[in-house]
Amino acid sequence: xxxxxxxxxxxxxxxxxxxxxxxxxxxxxxxxxxxxxxxxxxxxxxxxxxxxxxxxxxxxxxxxxxxxxxxxxxxxxxxxxxxxxxxxxxxxxxxxxxxxxxxxxxxxxxxxxxxxxxxxxxxxxxxxxxxxxxxxxxxxxxxxxxxxxxxxxxxxxxxxxxxxxxxxxxxxxxxxxxxxxxxxxxxxxxxxxxxxxxxxxxxxxxxxxxxxxxxxxxxxxxxxxxxxxxxxxxxxxxxxxxxxxxxxxxxxxxxxxxxxxxxxxxxxxxxxxxxxxxxxxxxxxxxxxxxxxxxxxxxxxxxxxxxxxxxxxxxxxxxxxxxxxxxxxxxxxxxxxxxxxxxxxxxxxxxxxxxxxxxxxxxxxxxxxxxxxxxxxxxxxxxxxxxxxxxxxxxxxxxxxxxxxxxxxxxxxxxxxxxxxxxxxxxxxxxxxxxxxxxxxxxxxxxxxxxxxxxx
Numbered sequence: 096x097x098x099x100x101x102x103x104x105x106x107x108x109x110x111x112x113x114x115x116x117x118x119x120x121x122x123x124x125x126x127x128x129x130x131x132x133x134x135x136x137x138x139x140x141x142x143x144x145x146x147x148x149x150x151x152x153x154x155x156x157x158x159x160x161x162x163x164x165x166x167x168x169x170x171x172x173x174x175x176x177x178x179x180x181x182x183x184x185x186x187x188x189x190x191x192x193x194x195x196x197x198x199x200x201x202x203x204x205x206x207x208x209x210x211x212x213x214x215x216x217x218x219x220x221x222x223x224x225x226x227x228x229x230x231x232x233x234x235x236x237x238x239x240x241x242x243x244x245x246x247x248x249x250x251x252x253x254x255x256x257x258x259x260x261x262x263x264x265x266x267x268x269x270x271x272x273x274x275x276x277x278x279x280x281x282x283x284x285x286x287x288x289x290x291x292x293x294x295x296x297x298x299x300x301x302x303x304x305x306x307x308x309x310x311x312x313x314x315x316x317x318x319x320x321x322x323x324x325x326x327x328x329x330x331x332x333x334x335x336x337x338x339x340x341x342x343x344x345x346x347x348x349x350x351x352x353x354x355x356x357x358x359x360x361x362x363x364x365x366x367x368x369x370x371x372x373x374x375x376x377x378x379x380x381x382x383x384x385x386x387x388x389x390x391x392x393x394x395x396x397x398x399x400x401x402x403x404x405x406x407x408x409x410x411x412x413x414x415x416x417x418x419x420x421x422x423x424x425x426x427x428x429x430x431x432x433x434x435x436x437x438x439x440x441x442x443x444x445x446x447x448x449x450x451x452x453x454x455x456x457x458x459x460x461x462x463x464x465x466x467x468x469x470x471x472x473x474x475x476x477x478x479x480x481x482x483x484x485x486x487x488x489x490x491x492x493x494x495x496x497x498x499x500x501x502x503x504x505x506x507x508x509x510x511x512x513x514x515x516x517x518x519x520x521x522x523x524x525x526x527x528x529x530x531x532x533x534x535x536x537x538x539x540x541x542x543x544x545x546x547x548x549x550x551x
Contacts, residue, residue: 150548152165153544154544155205155542157205165193168197172189198538198543199538201541202541204260207263212263214263221415221492223251224421224425225472225491268530275518275521279517280518283521294357294358294359295398296355296396297366297393297397299391299392300349300391300394301390302322302325302345302351304318304344304387304388304389305318319381329377335351336350338390355395365389369391373393375394377391377393378393398513401513403465406477407463407500408480409446409501410496410497410498411428411449411496412451412459412495413451414451415495424494424495425490431497432485435485436485442485442499443460473491473498476489476498480498485499486499
């Protein structure tokens with residue numbers, strides 16, 4: 096898009112950072128508020144389970160799955176089903192499925208650790224703040240809620256660490272397995288154009304060698320041979336327009352061009368013949384139709400337009416660190432929002448002074464963005480805004496943002512942008528199958544021992 100080209104290199108770099116693709120980490124972290132994902136040495140966990148009256152239902156490599164975890168997952172699944180009016184399988188079937196999920200998680204955590212995946216404390220701090228923000232509480236309030244629900248805060252942080260590990264190893268392994276080729280992209284774009292009633296347009300030039308109806312076989316053969324000879328002359332470098340004037344029985348205006356026409360308004364045989372060609376190339380074979388023989392040249396191909404709803408936003412980014420906690424960053428950005436709304440400060444001025452990314456020089460302007468270009472936590476917040484409005488500070492993996500939506504539009508995508516969108520959509524479509532294949536492989540390599548309840 097031309098708008099992107101007006102951004103400075105630093106601003107484009109800042110935009111690219113926000114566009115890093117991820118799995119649905121924000122949603123997973125929010126669900127963890129009620130989740131329990133215990134992992135640790137077998138001896139220590141076994142002692143804890145015995146003291147609490149809990150018991151072990153599975154051993155996965157060197158880690159345990161306990162009955163209380165399965166029951167907690169069961170309770171959460173039933174609560175979510177009740178709130179969404181979703182029908183669940185019978186309890187025994189559901190418990191087996193939840194146990195399988197926990198076993199898969201344990202096996203995948205082991206694969207993450209064996210593969211050297213690490214999560215540092217700063218990322219855990221950010222995740223805690225994100226969970227608190229998603230639940231509209233402060234971090235101290237979150238700690239108190241966890242305490243009243245019987246969950247130790249250290250254990251909660253460990254849960255978050257494990258969830259981030261899972262997301263990270265899944266993303267790494269899944270993305271490495273996805274392959275997208277040009278044929279996939281063309282097929283996806285053709286499907287989208289058909290859904291939108293759009294069609295590629297072609298401008299074709301032709302040399303027509305007419306054949307009378309019920310012509311004798313000798314005449315048909317003579318005209319075919321004439322077409323082959325013309326094709327050979329073109330291959331040797333002769334000018335197409337000159338041969339149109341010399342030999343064509345069709346229109347000689349505009350060097351035999353028939354003008355831009357939608358593919359559905361052209362004979363299928365013409366579209367098939369020029370479809371693989373680049374502009375300026377001649378079809379490799381003489382084409383037969385009811386009118387006679389045709390030597391075809393592709394003059395121009397105009398891809399059907401696809402349109403998407405784009406958003407234009409700006410932001411102020413603060414990156415928490417040793418001198419600025421996340422809570423302090425949230426409070427500072429909330430203060431900036433109040434100043435802007437009161438008219439005592441301008442968004443772009445504050446962004447230039449304080450934003451900690453390359454967009455600062457442009458007043459925080461991130462340019463126009465198509466769906467899926469920003470990380471989910473940023474895009475979800477932006478999409479909920481009305482043009483001209485600001486969101487409350489939001490935490491992402493990059494820091495804390497104050498986001499203002501400037502405007503929205505429906506934009507026709509250029510061919511390069513269409514292909515980028517197709518690649519992103521195909522990657523998303525193939526992710527599920529790639530994840531399933533990887534998960535099966537990890538499970539097959541894991542040592543899994545199922546245990547009966549005590550007394551059985």
